[in-house]
Amino acid sequence: MPEILASVLDGLLIGLVYGLAAIGLTLIFGVMDVVNLAHGAVIALGMFAVYLLFGAGLHPYLGLFVVALIGLAFGVVVYLVAVRPIINAPPLMTLLSTFSVSMIIIGVGTAVWSTSPYNVNFPVTTLRILGYTVTSARLVAALAAVLVTGFLYYFLYRTTLGKAVRAVANNREAAELMGIPSQQILAISFGIGTALAMLSGALIATLFPFTILSGGIYELKSFVASVLGGLGNPTGALFGGVILGLIEGSVAPFIKISWTNVIEFVIFVLILLFFPTGLFGGRR
Amino acid sequence: MKRLWVLLALMGALAFAQGNTITIGLTVSKTGKYNVESVNQLHGIELWQKWVNDQGGIPIGGKRYKVALKYYDDESKAERVQQLYSRLISQDKVDFLISPYSSGLTAKAAIISEQYGKIMVATGAASDSIFKLGYEHVYQIYTPASRYLTGTLDMLRAADAKLKKIAIVYEDSKFAKAVATAAKAYAQKKGFDVVLFEGYPKSTTDFGPIINKIKAAGAEALVGGGHYADGATFARQLYEQKVPLKMIALLVAPASDEFAQLGDAALGVVAPSQWEPLVKYQQTCGPSPAQFTKMYQDAYGKLPAYRAAGGFAAGLVLQRALMDAGTTDPAKVKAALDAMDVTIFFGHIKFSTDPASHGLQLGHEMVQIQWQKKGGQLAKQIVWPLGAKTADLVYPIR
Numbered sequence: 001m002p003e004i005l006a007s008v009l010d011g012l013l014i015g016l017v018y019g020l021a022a023i024g025l026t027l028i029f030g031v032m033d034v035v036n037l038a039h040g041a042v043i044a045l046g047m048f049a050v051y052l053l054f055g056a057g058l059h060p061y062l063g064l065f066v067v068a069l070i071g072l073a074f075g076v077v078v079y080l081v082a083v084r085p086i087i088n089a090p091p092l093m094t095l096l097s098t099f100s101v102s103m104i105i106i107g108v109g110t111a112v113w114s115t116s117p118y119n120v121n122f123p124v125t126t127l128r129i130l131g132y133t134v135t136s137a138r139l140v141a142a143l144a145a146v147l148v149t150g151f152l153y154y155f156l157y158r159t160t161l162g163k164a165v166r167a168v169a170n171n172r173e174a175a176e177l178m179g180i181p182s183q184q185i186l187a188i189s190f191g192i193g194t195a196l197a198m199l200s201g202a203l204i205a206t207l208f209p210f211t212i213l214s215g216g217i218y219e220l221k222s223f224v225a226s227v228l229g230g231l232g233n234p235t236g237a238l239f240g241g242v243i244l245g246l247i248e249g250s251v252a253p254f255i256k257i258s259w260t261n262v263i264e265f266v267i268f269v270l271i272l273l274f275f276p277t278g279l280f281g282g283r284r
Numbered sequence: 285m286k287r288l289w290v291l292l293a294l295m296g297a298l299a300f301a302q303g304n305t306i307t308i309g310l311t312v313s314k315t316g317k318y319n320v321e322s323v324n325q326l327h328g329i330e331l332w333q334k335w336v337n338d339q340g341g342i343p344i345g346g347k348r349y350k351v352a353l354k355y356y357d358d359e360s361k362a363e364r365v366q367q368l369y370s371r372l373i374s375q376d377k378v379d380f381l382i383s384p385y386s387s388g389l390t391a392k393a394a395i396i397s398e399q400y401g402k403i404m405v406a407t408g409a410a411s412d413s414i415f416k417l418g419y420e421h422v423y424q425i426y427t428p429a430s431r432y433l434t435g436t437l438d439m440l441r442a443a444d445a446k447l448k449k450i451a452i453v454y455e456d457s458k459f460a461k462a463v464a465t466a467a468k469a470y471a472q473k474k475g476f477d478v479v480l481f482e483g484y485p486k487s488t489t490d491f492g493p494i495i496n497k498i499k500a501a502g503a504e505a506l507v508g509g510g511h512y513a514d515g516a517t518f519a520r521q522l523y524e525q526k527v528p529l530k531m532i533a534l535l536v537a538p539a540s541d542e543f544a545q546l547g548d549a550a551l552g553v554v555a556p557s558q559w560e561p562l563v564k565y566q567q568t569c570g571p572s573p574a575q576f577t578k579m580y581q582d583a584y585g586k587l588p589a590y591r592a593a594g595g596f597a598a599g600l601v602l603q604r605a606l607m608d609a610g611t612t613d614p615a616k617v618k619a620a621l622d623a624m625d626v627t628i629f630f631g632h633i634k635f636s637t638d639p640a641s642h643g644l645q646l647g648h649e650m651v652q653i654q655w656q657k658k659g660g661q662l663a664k665q666i667v668w669p670l671g672a673k674t675a676d677l678v679y680p681i682r
Contacts (some may be wrong), residue, residue, distance in 0.1 A: 003500035010492040107315075115319040117513045119520070119545050126526050135524045208489040209517045209546075213317060217487045252493030253500070257484045258456050260493070 006132045008249040013134070013142040015245015017203050019238035020145040021218050022225035023152065024196030030232030031169040031189040033091065034083060037098040039197050040219030041105035046071065046201025047210040048113065054120050060206050061140065067202045068195045075194025079187045087186065109212035119209040141203040148199060149238050152192070156234070165189050169232070197222075224268045230278025239280060306342065306612060307352045308602070309378030311368045311393070313385055316360025320512065321591050322385035325408050328595025329353065329382060331583055332603075335571070335596075342603050345610040351599070354378055362392045369396040379612060380405070382598050383422075385591070387411030387429070387459040394422045403614055403621070406643075407598035408591055410558075411462050415636070415644040423621050423635050424645040425597050426558050429462035433507055434470050435650050436533045436556055439668040440505060441474050443679040447530065451480035451503035453494055453518075455510020460535060467507060479503050488514055491521040498527060509534030509555075516546060523549035530680030539653060540589055544662045551657065552681030554667070556650040559590040559597075559630055562666055562674055563651060566627060570600045573629040597630035604628075654678060 021043060028036045036042075046067055053063035082101050086093045125136040156162040167175040168185045176182050201215065208214075222237075225244050229236025247267065248260050255263075271278065310329070313322035333351045341348035354376050358364040365384055372378045373396065381397050381404035383390040390409035397404035398419045406414065407425040410432060415424060440447065450471060454464035461483060468478050479501040484494055498506060506522070506529050509515040515537025522532060523546075531554060537543055538555035561577040571579065576596060580588035588596075601624070606612060608620035625634045625647070634647030652668035656678055665675035 003496045006499075007493055007496045010490075010496065014490055014492070110315055110319065114323075115315075115317055116542060117516050119516070121545065121547050124524055126524055133525050137524075204489075209513065209520060210489070211317075211513055214489065217489065248490075248493065253497065256482055257488070257494055257497075261485055 011249020019241025021200035028193035040215030043201035044215035046198030050202035071195030071198030075191035079190035236280035309372030311358035328592035332599030
């Protein structure tokens with residue numbers, strides 16, 4: 001029994017990080033209807049960003065702030081170069097365009113870092129709480145995911161810029177008529193989505209070794225979490241991530257680990273069939 | 285008219301040059317997940333090519349043949365391997381083949397080499413199953429998966445006669461699954477109780493659920509793993525979670541020098557290795573282990589990993605077969621490979637000629653390495669077999 005509980009708690013903690021990654025994906029979709037296929041590659045970039053900053057002497061947790069800023073800037077650049085020119089084209093165009101960005105990032109990343117694993121080797125404390133062993137890194141990663149989500153909510157609901165983002169998400173033309181510069185808002189939104197993906201990558205890098213190809217699996221999990229929570233709904237995505245983590249944690253003790261992914265994707269299909277707008281409703 | 289003569293002369297020279305060249309075809313995973321291991325293997329093959337060409341080529345029947353390599357990037361993808369090996373044989377007209385890296389890709393390449401009846405020396409591929417399909421032209425350099433962990437279990441039994449409960453946790457890949465299945469049977473024969481026998485998906489990064497299972501099963505020792513990325517991740521999380529295991533033996537990852545990046549998490553971890561620079565084999569042909577190591581260091585500025593040694597060995601075995609055959613006639617080269625029984629810097633090489641397992645490696649043995657602290661620095665030591673050891677096994681590790 002303690003092992004099952006430990007497994008569920010592990011799942012909850014990692015699920016919050018999946019959730020953060022999913023928010024990045026769902027935010028971009030919610031605001032501009034773009035399914036960002038570069039999401040996984042950007043997560044991997046976040047991993048390498050925190051690794052390089054750590055190499056330069058910055059503690060990984062302080063590095064998170066820098067990673068967020070880099071992510072914001074990088075996202076805006078990607079938007080201006082690869083998304084903006086085709087923002088009104090059919091969805092397939094933005095899919096292909098962001099997929100190309102992904103291929104470029106992975107191609108350059110493989111050339112620079114190869115597909116060797118890298119590791120942010122900083123001291124991690126192991127805590128034992130009532131027989132449950134957990135590393136400080138896992139707790140901090142989960143906490144950081146919650147804090148970032150809280151901050152995002154404050155931004156979206158309490159600041160003028162955030163309200164503008166929501167207005168553009170709701171109805172771009174109406175927002176423009178109200179004098180909101182939609183192109184700038186879209187660029188900022190893409191930047192925020194990218195920053196969130198990079199942040200989640202940075203947090204994952206504090207937990208596990210990674211390669212330039214590591215983002216792929218988190219991109220898939222982000223899709224499942226986003227759909228679970230309702231595409232375009234950031235809180236839903238966080239809960240989607242938590243549900244995903246809990247599923248992983250709670251089924252693991254009873255079945256072969258190899259089956260976990262199968263179960264996740266069966267749920268993905270079932271949700272699409274029976275709750276097309278997700279468990280928590282779609283775009284907000 | 286003059287131009288035509290020049291062209292004809294050039295073509296003649298080219299034909300003559302080709303006549304004294306043996307072209308060996310292969311694919312390399314320059315991109316994709318096997319990029320590190322595969323490029324490493326290629327370095328070994330290229331070093332062999334340089335070594336042999338510097339000596340004027342391979343002496344075959346009174347003539348010297350230079351070695352040319354023809355390779356493409358297979359992107360670590362099985363479908364690319366099949367296309368490219370077909371191309372190497374039918375368009376590029378290579379004379380012999382060397383396999384890609386990994387059992388999965390080699391299995392695909394073997395289908396093509398067999399279809400065209402081309403000899404392929406398989407290195408970087410330890411799976412037994414490729415050699416149980418009745419193929420007649422594929423020859424294995426590595427110790428096969430079925431014998432990968434037997435030395436590890438022998439060593440564990442020698443270190444602790446009382447230990448019962450072991451967990452076997454492996455990556456769901458062709459190679460690791462074959463190793464784990466063979467290890468399970470051998471462990472039971474040795475009197476171990478296999479309390480957990482489970483695979484994990486190739487893309488696994490979070491080993492939390494598996495570690496919880498290992499704890500719940502009360503395992504005292506762990507053997508398993510798969511390739512580099514998962515093995516390194518697994519080792520780190522076992523350390524962070526302070527799992528009370530007396531021995532941790534993982535495939536592939538700890539045998540790489542990069543494993544030292546894990547710091548204290550690497551300490552005590554054991555790995556079976558196909559080859560280590562410290563080995564002391566008395567070779568009957570080719571360079572000695574020390575000479576090979578020096579050549580490699582001079583060329584690439586670092587110690588060779590076993591994959592590079594396996595690459596060089598593949599070339600050397602082909603070279604030896606050509607010299608023994610005294611001709612480039614594939615049938616005679618095949619006969620020479622079937623009859624081969626030599627010790628090279630990589631170890632003993634002898635192939636099965638039994639039709640049920642033709643080409644399977646029978647001679648080569650694994651060495652066991654353990655990461656230990658030497659003068660405050662993490663270093664690999666050979667701890668098994670006892671005759672080859674450079675240090676005693678540290679046991680238990682926790």
